[in-house]
Amino acid sequence: xxxxxxxxxxxxxxxxxxxxxxxxxxxxxxxxxxxxxxxxxxxxxxxxxxxxxxxxxxxxxxxxxxxxxxxxxxxxxxxxxxxxxxxxxxxxxxxxxxxxxxxxxxxxxxxxxxxxxxxxxxxxxxxxxxxxxxxxxxxxxxxxxxxxxxxxxxxxxxxxxxxxxxxxxxxxxxxxxxxxxxxxxxxxxxxxxxxxxxxxxxxxxxxxxxxxxxxxxxxxxxxxxxxxxxxxxxxxxxxxxxxxxxxxxxxxxxxxxxxxxxxxxxxxxxxxxxxxxxxxxxxxxx
Numbered sequence: 290x291x292x293x294x295x296x297x298x299x300x301x302x303x304x305x306x307x308x309x310x311x312x313x314x315x316x317x318x319x320x321x322x323x324x325x326x327x328x329x330x331x332x333x334x335x336x337x338x339x340x341x342x343x344x345x346x347x348x349x350x351x352x353x354x355x356x357x358x359x360x361x362x363x364x365x366x367x368x369x370x371x372x373x374x375x376x377x378x379x380x381x382x383x384x385x386x387x388x389x390x391x392x393x394x395x396x397x398x399x400x401x402x403x404x405x406x407x408x409x410x411x412x413x414x415x416x417x418x419x420x421x422x423x424x425x426x427x428x429x430x431x432x433x434x435x436x437x438x439x440x441x442x443x444x445x446x447x448x449x450x451x452x453x454x455x456x457x458x459x460x461x462x463x464x465x466x467x468x469x470x471x472x473x474x475x476x477x478x479x480x481x482x483x484x485x486x487x488x489x490x491x492x493x494x495x496x497x498x499x500x501x502x503x504x505x506x507x508x509x510x511x512x513x514x515x516x517x518x519x520x521x522x523x524x525x526x527x528x529x530x531x532x533x534x535x536x537x538x539x540x541x542x543x544x545x546x547x548x549x550x551x552x553x554x555x556x557x558x559x560x561x562x563x564x565x566x567x568x569x570x571x572x573x574x575x
Contacts, residue, residue: 318548337347338546351525362448386394396450420433509525
């Protein structure tokens with residue numbers, strides 16, 4: 290048996306898995322999106338999406354903010370970590386991954402306890418006199434700083450849960466950069482800032498783009514974080530889709546239409562980012 294034939298046979302389980310759990314569900318979503326409850330073809334599901342325009346805006350805005358915050362935190366951390374000793378890198382990666390071994394809902398419930406009106410943070414702020422000070426200068430009229438059930442809490446939950454997905458791909462790419470390139474740039478007279486801007490940053494762009502996609506996509510479609518930390522007051526697309534499939538307003542056709550539009554928008558964003566990344570790679574080669 291040739292190696293190509295062996296590879297084809299070995300790929301059969303993967304192809305079957307993809308067909309059953311990826312292709313078939315996508316076909317169901319497309320079918321539901323373009324039909325009504327009687328099974329007739331219709332575009333009515335899409336014509337009703339204008340009602341949820343604020344939810345689309347809020348979802349992409351909050352997911353974009355969370356992705357930007359993850360990038361601003363994750364890139365410097367990954368850059369510093371890539372220059373550390375292997376022993377330090379192993380410990381740091383372990384600490385980054387450690388919270389991921391805990392259940393997603395438990396991590397989110399923990400933040401509810403921290404952010405609630407009588408939670409850890411507000412108790413700490415009271416103990417240091419910050420809340421009394423804010424009341425005295427007229428910024429607050431309560432004995433707590435409202436954090437839970439806010440957009441801030443939702444974005445914080447996204448950043449906390451998805452930050453490792455930004456750090457790890459950037460760290461992997463930065464660690465793989467040949468140090469001889471950096472030494473060559475320094476030999477040619479480039480200072481540290483020029484070396485970073487003209488060499489390291491462009492070469493690390495694939496990791497940055499991977500991190501952005503790995504944070505933005507789950508952020509824009511999440512519903513557990515917005516429900517628990519937002520108190521159901523700050524709806525995201527995931528909440529609307531969940532309501533259409535499992536809520537009292539059961540309408541899988543409308544839910545499928547929303548899901549399809551969201552997937553199309555995400556795919557378009559990914560395509561634009563990939564083209565941007567290709568252009569940066571060509572610029573580095575030039």
